[in-house]
Amino acid sequence: MTNATNGAVTVIDYRAGNLASVARALDHLGARWEITAEPAAVARAERVIFPGVGAAGAAMENLRAGGLCEPIRAVVAAGRPFLGICLGAQILFSHSEEDGAECLGLLAGNVVPFARDMRAGGERLKVPHMGWNTVKVLGPHPVLVGVAPEDRFYFVHAYRVAPADESVVLGTTEYGVEFPSIVGRRNLIACQFHPEKSGEPGLALLARFLAWDGGAGAR
Numbered sequence: 465m466t467n468a469t470n471g472a473v474t475v476i477d478y479r480a481g482n483l484a485s486v487a488r489a490l491d492h493l494g495a496r497w498e499i500t501a502e503p504a505a506v507a508r509a510e511r512v513i514f515p516g517v518g519a520a521g522a523a524m525e526n527l528r529a530g531g532l533c534e535p536i537r538a539v540v541a542a543g544r545p546f547l548g549i550c551l552g553a554q555i556l557f558s559h560s561e562e563d564g565a566e567c568l569g570l571l572a573g574n575v576v577p578f579a580r581d582m583r584a585g586g587e588r589l590k591v592p593h594m595g596w597n598t599v600k601v602l603g604p605h606p607v608l609v610g611v612a613p614e615d616r617f618y619f620v621h622a623y624r625v626a627p628a629d630e631s632v633v634l635g636t637t638e639y640g641v642e643f644p645s646i647v648g649r650r651n652l653i654a655c656q657f658h659p660e661k662s663g664e665p666g667l668a669l670l671a672r673f674l675a676w677d678g679g680a681g682a683r
Contacts, residue, residue: 472496473674474509478532480523480551481515482658489660493671506535510544511674515660516551520575520623521563523555533568540570540652545678547607547670548654553647554625556654562623571647573627582640589640592622599635599645599657606680607653607672608634608646615665617657619645624656651678 475486477499490497500506514536516523527533540546548556555567560575567575582589596616601608624643627633634653635646645656653673659666 472498473511473513474506475499475513475515476506476532476536477501478523478526478530480518480526482517482660483515485660486513486515489667489670492667493674495674501530503531503535506532507538509539512539512544512546514546514548514552516549516555518551519563520551520555520560520565520567523551524565524567536568537570543651543678545673545676546652547673550621550656550658553654553656554623557625560623570652571627571632571649572629573625575623576626577623578640584640592620593639594620597637597639599637601635602633605634605648605653606676607669610668610672611665617659617662617666619657621656
């Protein structure tokens, strides 16, 4: 599915993505986009959005069955701008405790569950973490330059990333614990929240990603 081909941002379809919402957000921004499950199309992509909802095990099975793991790694290695969203951020890491899934390994670290007995202010917190929350940006990044402390983004997840290298953590969020909600390295950036469902702050973040050349990111 596409609204353009030449120079489009490529959205990867691996049967675990929130594709309709991403497409609507890109349309709102006037972006050219294509949604594809074709490995060759991913491999030649100029800019990639890697969305995701659902479970890590099934997502990795779909990626392997579709021959998409190596094209994704190749795009990142080539230095092209790459954005992971929600589950698409988690499975960039080495391993997920959800389903015991071995993931893409583009970032070192694990994906771990929220504790079921988390509390804040004496009240037990619900898991999954679902709804609106803020993000604390830890340092300068071209995609994050406009994120304000009061901006709220939409989350829905029961697992969180635990990077082996803290330098990849670009932003954090509080929900029972402080957890990484934005991670990145060089041309790769990924967020636990859904920018495509986060109103104006999310659209602004997506717009900055669409304008980003992949440089001056985290080391």
